[in-house]
Amino acid sequence: MHDPYRALYVHLPFCVKRCAYCDFTTSAVKQDSPLIDEYIEELCLQIRRKAREGELGSIETVYLGGGTPSHVGLSRLSMLLYTLSLSMRLEPDVECTMEANPESLTPAMVRDIWALGVNRLSIGVQSFDDNVLATLGRAHNAEGAKRAVAAAHERFDNVSVDLMCGIPGQTTASLEHSVQTAIEQGVTHMSIYPLTIEPHTPFDAMVLSGQMEEPNDDVEAEHMQVAARLLQAAGYQRYEVASYAKPGYACKHNIAYWTGVPYLGIGKSAASMTQNDQRRMRVQDGQVTDDLNRAEMFAEDLMLGMRMSRxxxxxxxxxxxxxxxxxxxxxxxxxxxxxxxxxxxxxxxxxxxxxxxxxxxxxxxxxxx
Structure with missing residues (x-):
């Protein structure tokens, strides 16, 4: 027996294009591809199955991640969210986050997903500098990012943006501009994380061939300190090493990961974590990736706990x-x-x-x- 799941992650592994730094399990698939329809139908079947098995009765947070969930389009998202609402308690006190990218988030989508139970939007902006966005290979520009955030605010109070720092060619002034722009856009949450060169990505090949400089640790540290100073001065609280929020807007789902809350993953490459007093186990794609005994559980709880300001x-x-x-x-x-x-x-x-x-x-x- 294991403790009940209290967090649910739903993986939507589709994007309009793969960014040069990305090593996630995602595919660049056209929005009208039948592959997406088949995948969403299978997700809905899995959600119904887990509901019948009693695994969704204690869920407190839901996270639709990717890939780019907004890329799959409004009709498919509506079917998925409707299935969720029939399969579990999707009330306002259940934090339900959906990731979105600016190029695929529309005002109509904002209105409909809000009506279907999503109450937190996380927008993958990465930068408000067009040159930096071009380096990263993003599908949007700075103005598109601003429009997406403005559209999100038509319904959502809880809007987060992701920004990246330490990108080759990114100046401190560029980072300051992006952070300040996000503040001015009125977002309630910001995640700021340094670029990591992952093996077997296009960026990795560019670094190895000398086409791109490897990210500089000192520059990344400086950028993180600059971001912290600007955000704290603007009233955001740093509650985790890379996460800032206005009071009351810290991400409950991510806190669940950092505090040993059992979570269920549904979809391709989604991980689940089960535990009881003696054992903690993570499973991904049917394979056990971690199997921790009681001592290892305590060590992990200490390590993850020290990611957080508390x-x-x-x-x-x-x-x-x-x-x-x-x-x-x-x-x-x-x-x-x-x-x-x-x-x-x-x-x-x-x-x-x-x-x-x-x-x-x-x-x-x-x-x-």
């Missing part, structure tokens, strides 16, 4: 000590290195800890034998 509680540390006897010593060492700090009854990451995340997270995860 960190981890003394209570969790005390519980973890039964399996990880060196946990307090390691935390004290991290504090001496300036990577963590103990305040009140919690251990929290410092700014330096976030910037040197590999050192912080690695030390905690390595606690497990």
């Amino acid at each position: 960190g981890v509680s003394d209570e969790l540390i005390t519980q973890a000590e039964s399996q990880l006897p060196d946990v307090r010593r390691v935390l004290e060492e991290l504090a001496q290195q300036g990577l963590a700090v103990h305040e009140g009854n919690r251990w929290r990451p410092t700014e330096r800890g976030w910037l040197c995340g590999n050192d912080l997270y690695g030390a905690l995860f390595d606690l497990a034998p």
Whole structure:
């Protein structure tokens, strides 16, 4: 037996084009392709099946991700969301996020998905600089991104945008402009993450051939600090290493991932995580990708907890000590290195800890034998 699922991820692996940095399980498929129809029909069957099996009764957050969910079009999204609404409780207190890209988000889609239960939109902007967007190979321009955000606001209070930093050729001034533009657009949430060159992507080939400079760690750190300064001055709270929100608008679904909440994945390449008191297991495409014992579960909870500004509680540390006897010593060492700090009854990451995340997270995860 496992604890009930409380988060649901639905994967829509289709895009208008594949970006040069992307290593996700996605395909560039024309919007009128019957492949998309077949896929959506299979998703609906899976959702109904999981509902019959009683797996959707405790769901508190839903996330439609991709790929680009908005690329599949309004009629298919309507069928999918209608199936969800018949299969589980999709009330206003259930956070339901849908990812969208500017080139495929229309005012009609905004109105209809809002009426069908989506209450949070996450728009993949990446930059409001046309030169940077061209480098990334995005299908939209800056003006298109602004129009998409404005259209989202016609119905949605909870609008998030993704931005990228540390992109070769991207200046600090360009990043500042993008962050400031997003602030002026009135979004309630922003995710800002550095470009990562993933193996076997076009960007990887360009770096290896010398056509593109490898991202610079110092530039990425500077960009992250600049973004933090601008956003905090504008009233956004940094609640995770790369996530900022106006009060009350932190993403509940992502917090579920970082706090050990069991989640169910439906669709191609979607992962599920089940757990009980003794074991945590992740499954993707029918294959077990992680199988953690109790000690490893505690180590993962500490590592993921330190991604968040609230960190981890003394209570969790005390519980973890039964399996990880060196946990307090390691935390004290991290504090001496300036990577963590103990305040009140919690251990929290410092700014330096976030910037040197590999050192912080690695030390905690390595606690497990």
